[in-house]
Amino acid sequence: MSSSQVSDYEDYSSKLQKLKLQISDVIEKVPEFEEDFYLYFYLKAEKFSVDKAETNIRENLKWRAETNVDHLLKMDYTPEVFNAFPFYKDGKTKGDMIVWRGNAGKYRFSQELKRHGEDKCLTYWLQILIKGEKQIFDNIRELTQAGLTLDEINKLPLINKNWLVLNMGGLAYNELLSAPTMRFLVNLVRIVVTYFPFMDGTVVFVNAGKLMEMFFKLIRPFLKGSNVDLIVFDSDSKKWKTFIYEHVDPSQICVSKKN
Incomplete structure (x- = not known):
């Protein structure tokens, strides 16, 4: 290990210990915050600022208590809402991240x-986020147990992290012109960025029309400083399938199939 690596590690370790002292009351109530692995992601989300990480943790826990996150994690999806918005875990990237x-x-x-x-629909999407966050957390545990360090995972470019592939084929343009829909989606993006620091990676839109630009203009300000990147493809399936298959095993992801 080089001297700079030792310095970086010692700096991180001291910040971790300082954060533990500042949230000692939280650790007493929520033991998982005593774990270095868990705290790392809050430090990372705040660019390793201890004070900002503490604020994030306290605000996050308050929101999660008010939202009853533990209950939502255990709940099954409401069938009729899932049928309206089917959403799937679809395998892994070639780097063992989730798709x-x-x-x-x-x-x-x-x-x-x-x-x-709106309440029932928001509950469903919160379940998607909460369950997805747990999948990310569990997957990173497996990667670290296999030998990767958290620092190595943190430094991966977003394109090599988790993926969300959204097929926009069949989009009804009036959806993008609907004020209630846009308010709902913008609020959902705000929740992701504010309360889910484990969510990092790339959102790939395929079969996206020109009106999607309006949506991106609305949500990009919320993504500033976040760990999420957006990539947009039009209906040229050769381009986006080639791009996706560079990163994802075709046998695992269903965008190669008619759906």
């Missing part, structure tokens, strides 16, 4: 928000 998939172009948020109510 999820959704046929977002077929989602009809305006219609389903009216049918099921």
Whole structure:
């Protein structure tokens, strides 16, 4: 190990111990925060600022208590809402990160928000986030047990981390022009960026039309400083399939199939 690596490690270790002291009351109530592995991601989310990580943890725990996250994690999806917004864990990348998939172009948020109510729809998407976060956390545990360090994982480019592939084929443009839909989606993006520091990687949009640019303009300010990148492809399937297969095992991901 080089002298610079030793210095970096010692600096990180001292920040970790300082953070543990500052959240000692939290650790007493939530033992998982005593674990270095868990705290690392809050430090990482705040660029290794101890004070900001402490604020993040306290605000996050308050929101999670108010939202009853533990209960949502254990709940099954409401079948009719899942059928309206089917969403799948779809295998892994070639670097053993997780891939999820959704046929977002077929989602009809305006219609389903009216049918099921905003609260029920938001509960479903919160479950997606909470369960996805746990999958990421468990997967990184496996990677570290296999020999990767948290620092090595942290330094991977976003394209080599977790993937979300959203097929926008069939998108009803009135969905992007619906004020209730846009409010709902912007709020969902805000929740992801604010309360889910483990969510990092790349969102790949395929079969995206020009009106998607309006949506990106709305959500990009929320992504500033986050660990999420956006890549957009039009309907040229040769381009986006080639790109996806450079990173993902074709046998694992269903964008290669008609769906």
